[in-house]
Amino acid sequence: MGKYGRLHRVMTARQEIVSVGLKKNPRVLFLYFSFSGQTGILVNRLSEGLKEQGVEVVFEKLRPARHLRFPVNGFLRTIAMMLTTFCRIRVPIKELSSKCDQVYNLIILAGPTWSYNPSGPILYFLDKYGSDVLGGQEVLPLISCRGYWKQHWWGLRRKLKKCGAHYSNLIAFTHPNPEPWCTIGVFLKIAGKNPERSNFIGKYYTRFGHSNDQTEEASRFGKLIGESLKGGTPLAEINFRTDLSLP
Numbered sequence: 001m002g003k004y005g006r007l008h009r010v011m012t013a014r015q016e017i018v019s020v021g022l023k024k025n026p027r028v029l030f031l032y033f034s035f036s037g038q039t040g041i042l043v044n045r046l047s048e049g050l051k052e053q054g055v056e057v058v059f060e061k062l063r064p065a066r067h068l069r070f071p072v073n074g075f076l077r078t079i080a081m082m083l084t085t086f087c088r089i090r091v092p093i094k095e096l097s098s099k100c101d102q103v104y105n106l107i108i109l110a111g112p113t114w115s116y117n118p119s120g121p122i123l124y125f126l127d128k129y130g131s132d133v134l135g136g137q138e139v140l141p142l143i144s145c146r147g148y149w150k151q152h153w154w155g156l157r158r159k160l161k162k163c164g165a166h167y168s169n170l171i172a173f174t175h176p177n178p179e180p181w182c183t184i185g186v187f188l189k190i191a192g193k194n195p196e197r198s199n200f201i202g203k204y205y206t207r208f209g210h211s212n213d214q215t216e217e218a219s220r221f222g223k224l225i226g227e228s229l230k231g232g233t234p235l236a237e238i239n240f241r242t243d244l245s246l247p
């Protein structure tokens with residue numbers, strides 16, 4: 001189906017969702033990319049919360065055309081990755097599945113921050129498929145990062161607008177470790193080291209990524225989203241900026 005045919009179908013189906021009241025059995029698509037697994041964990045816990053509310057969840061993981069290995073192994077490779085991601089180099093992805101041709105009550109677009117920007121696969125997705133898949137749909141972005149989500153969000157917002165997506169809220173989770181240990185720890189992890197096992201750094205950096213309390217919070221957010229979809233209340237009313245998600 002062509003771009004405009006699909007857009008028309010999405011618009012018609014959106015009207016149906018509103019008028020016929022498909023809210024009873026809402027469907028949510030998780031469209032996501034995860035490099036080191038953190039977004040994947042949040043997506044899983046969020047989806048559990050949604051399922052508890054009787055929401056049908058569908059997953060589409062963006063798969064880079066060329067395998068990206070985590071950790072990248074080596075300081076030079078890590079620095080090179082930081083530089084290319086700072087320049088927003090797109091990372092081509094494999095073709096999307098037919099799940100992305102369907103209509104959902106909500107699409108959760110999830111991925112990590114890479115050098116203050118959305119990750120390369122998400123940028124590629126937005127350029128190539130954004131209008132087609134997200135145009136006319138309700139989108140809730142989910143960001144997993146070390147701590148700097150604001151610039152990522154500003155850039156992503158502009159792109160969503162360009163795609164014709166509707167958005168009214170955002171979920172961001174930052175790693176709970178204090179700085180500068182968080183930045184050092186993430187850098188070392190990407191380079192293939194184990195900072196949490198180091199005699200010195202391990203005193204201040206005990207774990208990479210999100211805490212169990214945060215993943216629990218993601219599950220709670222999932223329940224809240226489910227309630228909102230079923231009750232027809234605006235997603236904008238949910239407070240996702242809590243002490244756990246943004247410590």
Ligand SMILES: Cc1cc2nc3c(=O)[nH]c(=O)nc-3n(C[C@H](O)[C@H](O)[C@H](O)COP(=O)(O)O)c2cc1C
Pocket residue numbers: 033034035036037038039040081082085111112113114115116117144145146147148149186190209
């Ligand atoms: C190349 C690269 C660049 C990153 N740049 C940032 C950044 O600018 N700000 C930030 O808060 N986190 C940054 N991070 C950390 C990730 O956003 C964070 O570890 C996230 O939880 C990873 O999610 P994932 O496991 O789903 O890939 C970067 C990670 C990588 C690999």
